[in-house]
Amino acid sequence: MSFSLPGAAEVFVVGGGPAGLAAAIAARQHGFSVVVADGMEPPIDKACGEGLLPDGVAALERLGIQVPASETRALRGIRFLTAEQSADASFPDGNYGLSIRRTSLHRAMAKRAEQLGVQLTWRTPISGISHEGVYLAKGMVRARWIIGADGSNSRVRRWAGLNRGSRPRFRYAFRRHFRIAPWTDYMEVYWSGKCQGYATAVSSDQVCIALASEDSRLRLEEGLRALPRLRERVDQAEIVSTERGAITGNCQFDRIWRKNVALIGDASGTVDAIVGEGLGLAFNQAVTLAQCLETGDLERYQREHRKLALRPTWMARLMLTLDRRPGLQRRTLQVFRRHPEIFPRLLELHVGTLPPLDLVTDGLALGWGLLTT
Numbered sequence: 001m002s003f004s005l006p007g008a009a010e011v012f013v014v015g016g017g018p019a020g021l022a023a024a025i026a027a028r029q030h031g032f033s034v035v036v037a038d039g040m041e042p043p044i045d046k047a048c049g050e051g052l053l054p055d056g057v058a059a060l061e062r063l064g065i066q067v068p069a070s071e072t073r074a075l076r077g078i079r080f081l082t083a084e085q086s087a088d089a090s091f092p093d094g095n096y097g098l099s100i101r102r103t104s105l106h107r108a109m110a111k112r113a114e115q116l117g118v119q120l121t122w123r124t125p126i127s128g129i130s131h132e133g134v135y136l137a138k139g140m141v142r143a144r145w146i147i148g149a150d151g152s153n154s155r156v157r158r159w160a161g162l163n164r165g166s167r168p169r170f171r172y173a174f175r176r177h178f179r180i181a182p183w184t185d186y187m188e189v190y191w192s193g194k195c196q197g198y199a200t201a202v203s204s205d206q207v208c209i210a211l212a213s214e215d216s217r218l219r220l221e222e223g224l225r226a227l228p229r230l231r232e233r234v235d236q237a238e239i240v241s242t243e244r245g246a247i248t249g250n251c252q253f254d255r256i257w258r259k260n261v262a263l264i265g266d267a268s269g270t271v272d273a274i275v276g277e278g279l280g281l282a283f284n285q286a287v288t289l290a291q292c293l294e295t296g297d298l299e300r301y302q303r304e305h306r307k308l309a310l311r312p313t314w315m316a317r318l319m320l321t322l323d324r325r326p327g328l329q330r331r332t333l334q335v336f337r338r339h340p341e342i343f344p345r346l347l348e349l350h351v352g353t354l355p356p357l358d359l360v361t362d363g364l365a366l367g368w369g370l371l372t373t
C-alpha cells in the first residue's frame with residue numbers, strides 16, 4: 001500500500017483504533033474531509049474483553065459499521081460467578097450485546113471509513129501537532145481540526161496541554177484466546193479475592209479470556225488458579241493468541257479540548273474494563289463530536305462527553321467495591337438470589353434504561369439485603 005497524504009484536511013485524526021475510526025466515520029457523515037494516521041498496521045489488535053453492550057451496538061449501527069454476522073456473537077446479558085455461586089441477568093427489553101474479535105471490528109471499521117472516503121494512512125506515527133496541523137516523518141499536513149484518538153497514553157493530550165485530571169486507581173489486565181466451543185452467551189465476570197476474570201465467546205470455537213488485578217506481575221495463567229471455575233473451562237483448550245497486557249482504570253481529565261484540538265476514546269479518559277463500555281463510549285463520543293465540529297462548539301462536546309462518561313464511571317466504581325472482597329462478593333450474590341429482581345434492575349442501570357428514581361428503591365433493597373445477609 002502506498003500512502004500519499006494530502007497537504008491539508010479539514011479533520012486530521014491521530015490514531016486509527018476504534019475511537020479514531022469512529023471519529024473519522026462520523027466526521028465524514030457530516031461532510032468533512034478526513035485523514036486518519038496510525039503508527040501500526042491493520043487489523044490492529046489490543047487487550048480487550050471484546051464485548052459490546054446494547055448501546056454500543058446501537059452506536060455501531062448508527063455509524064453504518066457492519067461486522068459480518070459470522071464474526072460476531074449475540075450476548076444475552078451478564079453473569080457474575082464466584083467459586084460457589086452465580087447470578088445472571090439479561091439485557092432489558094430483549095436487547096442484545098455483541099462480542100467481536102478486535103481484529104474483526106477493526107477490519108469492519110476501516111472498511112466503512114474507506115467506503116465513505118476517509119483517507120487512512122497506516123505505519124504513520126505522528127510526531128507533533130501545532131494549531132496549523134500535524135507533523136509526521138514526511139512533513140506536515142495542515143488541518144482545521146485535530147482529533148487525538150491515540151489511546152490512554154495520548155501524546156496529543158500532552159502536546160495540547162490537556163493532561164490535568166483525576167489520578168485513577170490503575171489495574172493491570174491481560175487477555176488471551178482459547179480454542180473451545182462457547183459454553184455461554186453471557187459476558188461472564190468471575191470474582192475472587194485476588195483478581196477478576198472475564199470470559200466472552202467471540203466465535204463458534206474461540207473464547208476471549210481477560211483478567212484484571214492490582215498486581216502488575218499477575219499473568220493470566222497464575223490468575224486463573226485463583227478462578228477455579230474459569231480455569232476448569234479452559235484448562236485443556238488450545239491457546240490461539242499471544243498474551244496482551246494493558247492498564248485499566250477510571251481516569252478523567254479536566255478538559256478534553258483546546259483551540260482546534262479535541263480528544264476522543266481512551267485519550268479523552270477511560271472507564272475501568274470491568275464495565276465493558278470503552279468501545280461503546282467511544283462510538284457515542286464520535287457521533288457527538290462530529291455534531292459539535294459542525295457547529296464549531298467544542299465546549300458542548302466537553303459537556304456531552306461528561307454526561308456520556310457519568311453512568312459507566314459510576315457503574316465501574318460500584319462494581320469495583322466488590323474487588324478483593326470475597327465476603328462482599330458472596331453476600332451480593334446471595335442477595336441477587338434472594339431478590340431476583342435486583343440484578344436485572346442493576347443491569348438496566350448499567351445500560352442506561354433505568355429511571356434514577358427506581359434506582360433509589362433498588363439501591364435500598366440491595367443495601368438492606370447486604371446488611372441482613
Ligand SMILES: Cc1cc2nc3c(=O)[nH]c(=O)nc-3n(C[C@H](O)[C@H](O)[C@H](O)COP(=O)(O)OP(=O)(O)OC[C@H]3O[C@@H](n4cnc5c(N)ncnc54)[C@H](O)[C@@H]3O)c2cc1C
Nearest residue numbers: 015017018019039049050051126150151173265266278279
Ligand atoms: C483488559 C481490557 C478489557 C476491555 N474490555 C472491553 C470490553 O469488553 N468492551 C469495551 O467496550 N471496552 C473494553 N475495554 C476498553 C477498550 O479496549 C478501549 O476503550 C478501546 O480500545 C479504546 O479505543 P481507542 O481507539 O481510544 O484506543 P486504542 O485502541 O488504544 O487505539 C489508539 C491507537 O492510536 C495509535 N497511536 C498512538 N499514538 C500514535 C501516534 N503518535 N501516531 C499515530 N498513531 C498513534 C495506536 O497505534 C492505536 O492504534 C477493555 C480494556 C481493557 C484494558
